[in-house]
Each structure stands twice: as structure tokens, then as C-alpha cells.
Amino acid sequence: MFDALSNRLELVFKKLRGAGRLSEKNIKDAMREVRQALLEADVNYKVARDFVKAVEAKAVGSDVLKSIEPGQQVVKIVHDELVTLLGGKAEPLAPVTKTPTVYMICGLQGSGKTTLTGKLALMNKRKSKKPLMVAADIYRPAAVKQLKVLADSIDVEHFHIEGKSPQKICQEAVKYAEKNFIDLVILDTAGRLHVDDELMKELEEIKDLVKPDELLLVADAMTGQDAVNIAKEFHDRLDITGVVLSKLDGDARGGAALSIRQVTGCPIKLASVGEKLSELEPFHPDRLASRILGMGDIVSLVEKAQDTIDMEAAEKMQKKILKAQFDFEDFLEQIQQIRKMGPLENLMGMIPGVGKAMKGISIDEKDVNRMMAIVQSMTTEERRNPRLIDGSRKKRIAVGSGNSVQTVNQLLKQFATMQKMFNNMNKMKFKGMPKGLMPF
Ligand SMILES: Nc1nc2c(ncn2[C@@H]2O[C@H](COP(=O)(O)OP(=O)(O)O)[C@@H](O)[C@H]2O)c(=O)[nH]1
Ligand SMILES: [Mg+2]
CATH class of the missing domain: 3.40.50.300 (P-loop containing nucleotide triphosphate hydrolases)
Structure with a gap:
């Protein structure tokens, strides 16, 4: 439903980011385009006007312009204003406690x-x-x-x-x-x-x-x-x-x-x-706002990925994910690629959905090493089809990688959860996601 609006906004923000240093004029121009995009999405004209005014006031009035990544900051202000527009917090229904x-x-x-x-x-x-x-x-x-x-x-x-x-x-x-x-x-x-x-x-x-x-x-x-x-x-x-x-x-x-x-x-x-x-x-409200804006901080993640990752391989991977054909072979390859991009924790925070889900959970590089050791101890066949991994294979992998069977089990379970997540993302029509970006 929000594809057209998403695409329009994405273009506006791309321009903002591309501008490097921002001036008041850059922001005003961008906001005019945001307003136009909202009106084209059939947003009430008063709502669109007030929205843009609020964003502009925050963007121009603060230290945004002097910050390191002003474009990014403006996107964040737009996001926060969108959340407010949609009502701020989720409002649950009256609980079914009294009968009836x-x-x-x-x-x-x-x-x-x-x-x-x-x-x-x-x-x-x-x-x-x-x-x-x-x-x-x-x-x-x-x-x-x-x-x-x-x-x-x-x-x-x-x-x-x-x-x-x-x-x-x-x-x-x-x-x-x-x-x-x-x-x-x-x-x-x-x-x-x-x-x-x-x-x-x-x-x-x-x-x-x-x-x-x-x-x-x-x-x-x-x-x-x-x-x-x-x-x-x-x-x-x-x-x-x-x-x-x-x-x-x-x-x-x-x-x-x-x-x-x-x-x-x-x-x-x-x-x-x-x-x-x-x-x-x-x-x-926050989920819808992120969806409309093409998912959180994803654009900067793409930019980062583009610098370090082989785009052709990345696109192939994304196709696999969308078809839920992602296996441990791909997993290993991904981890190796991503490692080139910087500390995992920072990267995870930028991924839509994942950032929030991982809040409070710190990623230990040692855990990642252990994970990789386990996957490396699998045969190619097992990596392609983790369902093959029965009790005796688990034992072999555990010994081979210097881990307990329990740890192996844990990884298998996490992997299954991840596959489910990819499946769900697929259902969500992950259109906000720029080409060539893998969700982890
Ligand atoms: N695609 C879609 N169709 C819906 C949704 N909610 C209702 N409908 C369809 O809209 C039509 C009217 O729904 P109905 O519940 O009979 O409306 P009522 O007249 O307000 O009771 C039906 O064909 C429903 O199947 C929805 O969220 N999505
Ligand atoms: Mg009815």
C-alpha cells in the first residue's frame, strides 16, 4: 500500500545524503518534495503541511546541519515525526478481563x-x-x-x-x-x-x-x-x-x-x-513508519555493503533468501563477507527488525567464531540440508568443532528461526529493501 510513497521518499533522502553538507535551503527543498510525496499518497493536505513544518523546524533549528551525517539525521527526524503522526505508541484493545x-x-x-x-x-x-x-x-x-x-x-x-x-x-x-x-x-x-x-x-x-x-x-x-x-x-x-x-x-x-x-x-x-x-x-506506528521509510537505517547499511561486498554474489544471495533456500553454505559465506564490513554489533543494529529484536543482546565475536567452527565441521551435504543432521552427525560435528552437542543444537535451532524470519520477511513483501542487500 505504501510502495509509491516509499519510493518517492527514498529518492528525496538519497539526494539529501548525496549533498554532503546540508544547508537550510537543501532541507527546505527536500521538505517541499516530502510534502508533495505525502499529498500524492493522498494524505490530508493539512496533515501534510503540519508534518513538513514540524520536521523542518527540528531539522533547521538544531545542530543537525553541523552533524557528521546531516542527511541521516533528517531521515531520523522524518521517521520520528511519522511515528508521532501515526499515534506514537501502539494502543492495545481493552483487555477481556471482566465477563462479559x-x-x-x-x-x-x-x-x-x-x-x-x-x-x-x-x-x-x-x-x-x-x-x-x-x-x-x-x-x-x-x-x-x-x-x-x-x-x-x-x-x-x-x-x-x-x-x-x-x-x-x-x-x-x-x-x-x-x-x-x-x-x-x-x-x-x-x-x-x-x-x-x-x-x-x-x-x-x-x-x-x-x-x-x-x-x-x-x-x-x-x-x-x-x-x-x-x-x-x-x-x-x-x-x-x-x-x-x-x-x-x-x-x-x-x-x-x-x-x-x-x-x-x-x-x-x-x-x-x-x-x-x-x-x-x-x-x-513505529513499524509502519519504518516500513514507509524503507526500513530504518538500511540505506547506510547498503552503502557500506556496496563498498565491501561483491554485488553480484549479494543479489544471488538475496534471491535465495526470498525463496527461503538459504542454507549453511550461504550462511558461512555471508558471515565471511560481513566480517569485512566491521564489528557485527554495529551492523546488526542497522538491520530492520533485527536491531530492535537484538536490543540488549550483545554479540560476542567469540560466539561467531564458534558458530563458524561448527558450520565448517559440517559436510557440504549437511550444510545444504541441515535436516540431515541427526544425533550421530551432531556428535561428530560437536567433536570436530570442539563444542558440546548442546551448542550444536543451539545453532541448528537459531538457524531454523532465522529461516522462519526470512520466510516472514518474504511474506511482508520486502519491497523497501534496496537491491543487493542481505538482511544480515
Ligand atoms: N482484502 C481485504 N478484504 C477485506 C478485509 N476486510 C474485509 N474485507 C472484504 O470486504 C468485503 C466486505 O466485508 P464485510 O465484513 O462484509 O463488511 P461489512 O459490510 O462492514 O460487514 C468482504 O468481501 C470482505 O471479505 C481486509 O482487511 N482485506
Ligand atoms: Mg456486515
Whole structure:
């Protein structure tokens, strides 16, 4: 969703970095381009204007210009401002502690309410909670059936009373939940094509009757600025507790996601990223900001890598990683290449995702040596297919490398985790990653 914006920003920052020393004018020019990029991504114009102003003030007013890497610093300021724009910290949902906890879902027709109801039910079921999906959309004939089918597919109980008003259905659902040890009641309310007074009144009444712990608005990220305006109208009337951005997996330009928090003042709590019921994620402002900016400090890592690493080999490696064909042979080669670049600890810190995950863990060069000794004690066959390494092979490798079997096991486990990480990165569509860069 943010590819176009990412690419534009990347170009702006490349220019900034290339400029060597920066002047106020460099920064102003760059910020004009950032603003243009935001507007093209369909970010609300006021949000874009304020954003650029805030970045500019920080970049020009401090010692940034005199610092060693002013371009890098400006990118960091943009990153931090993006995180702020998206809400700062991740805001979790109200915990499902009191029985029953009530989540009320609202939004326009087609925004993804019923789907979200199913997703929340599944998420909580997986945490051993007992959810109840409530069909309170009585206007669309198929709506009740749709909810029932979803509920059945995940083996969750659903609730509906034929011929009653949505207000009554919701009220009765909560009563039912109290008697039946339900942990979480999820109210799937009706939508309309547009915000109208009748709908708002109905939602207000339901809210007053059931006093939900969360009143979530589902905003369709594909609808761009409309989603922002709708969210504002809902929030003004209903005082919602959180926004769920749906269809973030789509190919819209992302402006809604970037503007909604600032315009409504309401936190984005969840991101819905697909039609499947498992495709729901907590919304993390910092992760999205890093993604939009092409992942943290990655550019400087690339620059460093380009100086020391054979680019052709690097590209080949990246292809392998993306296909999850990365084996111990590659691993060894990588470590040797990377060693040429400098202390491992510094390098790890620059890698998206890895830097944070490794925080507080120091990398001992001795451990790396041990790791390499183990890999070097493997046969080529074993390196290519670590699954071959059974008990007796482990023993041989341990003896050969002067380690315990336990240490060998540990490395094998770490390697498996890493492969899983590469797999996940692959799923994340690692487009922000410049060509020829290996993620470690
Ligand atoms: N790609 C994608 N499709 C979604 C997502 N959430 C919902 N949908 C689809 O959007 C359509 C409308 O969803 P629905 O839950 O029925 O919307 P409602 O009218 O608000 O209840 C359905 O086809 C869903 O499968 C999402 O996060 N990503
Ligand atoms: Mg629905």
C-alpha cells in the first residue's frame, strides 16, 4: 500500500545524503518534495503541511546541519515525526478481563465490520476466551447468514433474534452472555452507504444500552480521504474508542492510514490485512513508519555493503533468501563477507527488525567464531540440508568443532528461526529493501 510513497521518499533522502553538507535551503527543498510525496499518497493536505513544518523546524533549528551525517539525521527526524503522526505508541484493545467484555463494531457498509467481528472472535478464541458474535444488522437480509457462516467456520457461538430491533438484540446478547459465561461479546452493527442521522441514532442507543468497553470504527483504507472524513463524523457523534484500518493489504495510496489519527485524534488500534479471519494485526506506528521509510537505517547499511561486498554474489544471495533456500553454505559465506564490513554489533543494529529484536543482546565475536567452527565441521551435504543432521552427525560435528552437542543444537535451532524470519520477511513483501542487500 505504501510502495509509491516509499519510493518517492527514498529518492528525496538519497539526494539529501548525496549533498554532503546540508544547508537550510537543501532541507527546505527536500521538505517541499516530502510534502508533495505525502499529498500524492493522498494524505490530508493539512496533515501534510503540519508534518513538513514540524520536521523542518527540528531539522533547521538544531545542530543537525553541523552533524557528521546531516542527511541521516533528517531521515531520523522524518521517521520520528511519522511515528508521532501515526499515534506514537501502539494502543492495545481493552483487555477481556471482566465477563462479559463488550466490543461494539461500527462503520459504513462494506468497510469490513462482519469480517472484523469474526477476526476478533478468532483472535480471542485462540487466547482461550469464549467469544459471542452478535448479528445486529437486520437491514441486509444476507447479513445475519454471513455472520453465522463465519462463526461456524471458526466454531464460535453466534447470537441473533429474528424480528427484533438492533438495540434489543444487542441488549439481549449481553444478558445471554452474562448467563452463559461468555468472555467477549462482539456486536456487529448495521452499516449504511453514507453516514446518516438514523444510523447514528441507532448506534448511540445501542452504545447507551450496552456501554461497550470498546467502540471500534472500521475504516476502509482503500477509500482514501473518505475514510478519514467518515471516521471524523463517527467520532464526533459516538466518541469511538479506536479505529480499525481495514484492507491495508490493498493497493490504495495509504493517505487514509497516515491522516486518520491526526484528523480524528482517535488511536488506530488494529490493522486488518486480508480477507482471511487470521489476517488481523495490532497497529504499530513505529513499524509502519519504518516500513514507509524503507526500513530504518538500511540505506547506510547498503552503502557500506556496496563498498565491501561483491554485488553480484549479494543479489544471488538475496534471491535465495526470498525463496527461503538459504542454507549453511550461504550462511558461512555471508558471515565471511560481513566480517569485512566491521564489528557485527554495529551492523546488526542497522538491520530492520533485527536491531530492535537484538536490543540488549550483545554479540560476542567469540560466539561467531564458534558458530563458524561448527558450520565448517559440517559436510557440504549437511550444510545444504541441515535436516540431515541427526544425533550421530551432531556428535561428530560437536567433536570436530570442539563444542558440546548442546551448542550444536543451539545453532541448528537459531538457524531454523532465522529461516522462519526470512520466510516472514518474504511474506511482508520486502519491497523497501534496496537491491543487493542481505538482511544480515
Ligand atoms: N482484502 C481485504 N478484504 C477485506 C478485509 N476486510 C474485509 N474485507 C472484504 O470486504 C468485503 C466486505 O466485508 P464485510 O465484513 O462484509 O463488511 P461489512 O459490510 O462492514 O460487514 C468482504 O468481501 C470482505 O471479505 C481486509 O482487511 N482485506
Ligand atoms: Mg456486515
